[in-house]
Amino acid sequence: MTGRVLGLIVNPLAGIGGRLGFKGSDGAYGVRALMMGAELVAPRRTRAFLEALDDALDHLGSEVRLLMPPGRMGASIVGEMHRLRHIAVEAVPCVDPRIWPTTAHDTVRCARALQDRVDLLIFVGGDGTARDILNAVDMRLPVLGIPSGVKVYSSVFAVNPQAAARVVIAFLEGRARLEERLVVDVDEEEFRRDRLVLRTFGKLLVPAAEGVVESPKTMGGGEGVEDIARFFADELYRDCTLYILGPGQTVARIAEYLGVKKTLLGVDALHNRRLVGRDLDEKSLLELTERYPRSVLVLSPIGGQGFILGRGNQQISPRVVKRVGGDGIVVVSDPEKLRGLKRLRVDTGDEEVDRMLRGYIRVLVGYGKWKMVKVE
Template structure:
């Protein structure tokens, strides 16, 4: 395998830090709220880890060429997108790369980008996703951009591929705190341990979640500002507090009162005080603590709160399906600080030590 296609969705992930839960159809609103592109830097992390042996094919700026040439690589450009880019450019770019005869198409984006790639080329050629979106529930993504480079570098002359599902969440429902998930189809992807598994959406274990939530509320201290991540486990904490928080967004509380619901990164910063804490639960199926679904909790916020003021909670049945926890904040230095081991609260007087990768 020598011919590699590379495609970047330059607007992927822009809605995350400003609390939009996605970028589909709301790019201008994301920009109005001060969102900055995140996909180009995620693409550069991937490119920096990529072996030099590959013959590279890509799209004109802002869809790939600028990233690869930053690394002093020789590339062939097969498609020039409109500016600003749209989903149609992803479709056309993917088809152009397929027609150029690449052995593998690497795309940088989220679930929406995966959906567009599926529409464009189906299973004509294998693909690999570099995670850069707000929503990344599909099983076609490597865990991190660095892992994506490792996957590509490991592919030899006879690589193994398998069908992996592309799912998408209805962003309009997502913004209304409803989870509407559908399987869009299947893409061919490399068989590798660094690809994230399919996301499980079952709730289950409600009694365990309630008991865990009671423990968390009992441990809360007066005057401390708590940044609460999303998901049903943290949702049980919000219910135990008696607040009308968001199920899928990030909320901020102090002394049992809601300071901000469905908060953006700027909202969180405004709420932080002298004593702060973050409470998160790993994303079911994937095990991510940061970087999936809670991009509002930015690296700057994590540093301001302090890594020693992060509490991880999870019901035992969720941890049973996870070998480790993962972080992908987009800040490699911070990720290194967060890796190691974390104590996960699982109930009254119960906890489990988990590796963080």
């Protein structure tokens, strides 16, 4: 591992729109979220990755060089941390650190500046950032994404920052084979109209090790959905309870059985068979859980990836989950989708909440049929 050089580029606006219920943070929506006072997510994800990587290098007794852009795209984030013991950081002047907010052009410029100087290029962002990296480096060197975006459909990402650190170690030790992985993104305007339109933009070369997302998301809505919805309406539903309904076709069908039409891709709320909120943000969800003390969270895993929290539903924040409690979560999935998953996953950004949710959970897969599935 001696002498290996890593590159790290941070899209500081990635994921900033998640708590607000935005369907992405690209372009004007990221700036809008910034103007509304939304918290930057990517710097926190970056620090979690670097802390995990530094700890892993400590156990191995190794060191690496890390090349980063200046300012909010990299170096200033490291400057806010405690000293890294085994990572020597060097700022590469690829952008003017005084310019804020940053843009996709800055990501492309920095990726091109780093590509001939590093063994592995790591980026923090979502699918929009992955597209920028694809535009800059294509398949000329290995890359790895640390998920921070609202949309994370591509299979070029680690499942979370800590997993990314483990993948980097596997790469440095020669234990990770390189695979061509898809860069996939949605049409954000169609997404905001509650229509999911996916497009494949190309492939990136990714170190495939335990902790990298296996495949892009797939749509649910197959066998068993009608039985799941009917059983929920017949046996699980209770009046005087707030139901927070996550995205997805299975949950939308449950809502129809309860007499309402929910958004397909948003988070809605139901009370006494009446919608009390559509396409909600974190603030609205917290207000509703305050108004209605009894609450249940209904979630369906993302096909191909298995996430029940932390991807595409960031408005269901750790604060909302704590209000509901682990016993107030109901997970539903059509059997076909569940057969394609080895496990379910959570990545809320709050380690305490993630620990609370890990273990085994019952998943409703038919009329009165449940399956125990591990959550990691």
